[in-house]
Amino acid sequence: MREILIVGGGYAGFYTAWRLEKKLRRGEARVTIVDPRPYMTYQPFLPEVLAGSIEARHAAVSLRRHLHRTRLIAGSVTEIRHSARKVTVRQEGRPDHDLSYDVLVVTAGAITRTFPIPGISEEAFGLKHVEEAVAIRDRLLTSFDRAAGLPPGPERRKLLTVTFVGGGFSGVEGFGELMSLAHGLLKHYPEITSRDVEFHLVEARDRILPEVTDKPGRWVVRSLEKRGATVHLNSQLVSAEDGHVVLSSGTEFASGLLVWAAGNASNPIVHNHTDLPVNERGLVVVRPDLRVGTDAEVVPDVWAAGDDAAVPDLAAGHPGVYTVPNAQHAVRQGKRLAKNIVASLRGRKPKNYVHHSLGVVATLGMGRGIFQYHGIVIKGLPAWLMHRGYHVLAIPTWERKIRVLAVWLTAALYGRDVVSLASVQHPREAFVSRGDPHGSDEPAGASR
Incomplete structure (x- = not known):
């Protein structure tokens, strides 16, 4: 063979x-x-993973489950x-x-394109894999928990400030969905108001979403700003050391969550x-x-x-x-x-690849979206429904389609899950510390 x-x-x-x-x-x-990785990441669902609209595993298609006659090497x-x-x-x-x-x-x-900017490697999350999307969501939920117990001040404001770098589809979709989640959390945190939460989108060019034309792109900016976001166009990230964001425009602010979505390399x-x-x-x-x-x-x-x-x-x-x-x-x-x-x-001539675009569609948060096909532009709820409909059809295998639909239906009835599992990133911590708030290494039962 x-x-x-x-x-x-x-x-x-x-x-x-x-x-x-x-x-x-x-x-x-x-x-x-x-x-x-033992799975294929369905990346259009990563913004929905950020927002908790679907489970992380549902955005990953197992290679072993669906490739039965292919040898897989990890x-x-x-x-x-x-x-x-x-x-x-x-x-x-x-x-x-x-x-x-x-x-x-x-x-x-x-791979994710990065630049030698101070603080990026220490502070930023990428947005290309399921693990990153889960970590971003858990960081936001944990920040809300911590901020709710703090008095108003710089530390609280930093925890509730989110910054996305990159105004392409990945960055804008993730930004819109995470902002939707943050505003949805407010009803569970009476200590926090919408004025306490800040979202910043940084883009080096003079527009976002280059895949759509200028007018729809400007509408997306206005839509995000109406929801309380700050969009920094013609701005580049200069530094992010210790969570202190400095932009080329001279703007500076502290940010507890930094997401890097500035394209591919x-x-x-x-x-x-x-x-x-x-x-x-x-x-x-x-x-x-x-x-x-x-x-x-x-x-x-x-x-x-x-x-x-x-x-x-x-x-x-x-x-x-x-x-x-x-x-x-x-x-x-x-x-x-x-x-x-x-x-x-089999000795036959291969055919050329030709594909005419079906248009572009993006989610901007719960119930919000934009779709463009040539001169046809659809905004708001219809575009959001088109986004969900297209991608549930596009994700491979009926098993994944049914799982995603089931989660969407559950969320529609009961809302999104707002539990942070940030501790899963350090699963042995509770076992090693044995409940000691100071992390004592003393063997269990040693003191009487």
């Missing part, structure tokens, strides 16, 4: 493997995925050497080792540790049929898709345009990639 090795189990990698299982004949090829690819048809894999508890392949699929995805595996062709942005050079290479030269038996690939956007109508790195493209590229690999194995 031929060995098909998929680097990365995100959208493009998961859908490629899922479709290959359905299309490959038994014994025709063996599929292997290498990814450090590890990270640290180097790709196509000249030798090998990749180097790093797994916990064993030395680095090589895997051989006949066909390589590079769907490693992107190329995956270092692809950018620095491969002999495959990459462009100036560190993305794999891909042909329209998703084979790695240029129009003049194809790299044999290597394919790529998703956020780590520069896929030509044939729907744009003019050369030099690449598909934007979003779930809409990654899912469809994965499906096309699987079909093209099977066609190639």
Whole structure:
């Protein structure tokens, strides 16, 4: 059998493997995925995880549960050497080792783009994985608990101040949903009023949501400001040391929660540790049929898709345009990639990837959203319902769809769960301290 090795189990990698299982004949090829996480994160649901609208596990699609004929390796690819048809894999508890392949699929995805700003590595949370979304939500809930027991003052104000850096879809959706959760918490905290809670959105450009046109983008800013948010356009984060936020505009304030959502960067595996062709942005050079290479030269038996690939956007109508790195493209590229690999194995010509956008839709918090398709713009509750409807249909497997719908129905009847489980990040703390508020290491029962 031929060995098909998929680097990365995100959208493009998961859908490629899922479709290959359905299309490959038994014994025709063996599929292997290498990814450090045992699940595919459905990232459009991360803002809903932030707000407690769905359970964290429901935004994660188990690879083992849904890929029955794919070999799964829990590890990270640290180097790709196509000249030798090998990749180097790093797994916990064993030395680095090589895997051989006949066909390589590079769907490693992107990483969070950061800059050397003082305080970022110590203070900020990313917003790319389920664990980060859960930690952000728990931090906000814990801050409310602590602030409720404090008198008005700088410490209380800092705890109730939230800052998001990045005005793209991820940042704006997360910002809107977390603000919706914060305002919903007020009825449970009579000690805190809406005037005590501050939300700041920082964007380096002169507008947010670049995927929509100017007028809807300005409407989103006005909508957020009406709900009490402060939107800092044309501003960059200069420092965040000890939670003290300094912006390039000169604005300064203390913030107890800082979320970094300022875009993606190329995956270092692809950018620095491969002999495959990459462009100036560190993305794999891909042909329209998703084979790695240029129009003049194809790299044999290597394919790529998703956020780590520069896929030509044939729907744009003019050369030099690449598909934007979003779930809409990654899912469809994965499906096309699987079909093209099977066609190639059977001696047929692969087809080009072409997808015309279905529009963009974003949630801005409970009951609020925006949708745009060309000149058609829908705002408010209808757009929010469209967002939920589209994504519950888009998330893979009926098992996940039913779980998400069940949680939404429960929340509609009884409200969102407002319990913080921040202690889960330190599960042994209670056992080690044995209830001693000073964290005594004295063995239990030693004192009488």
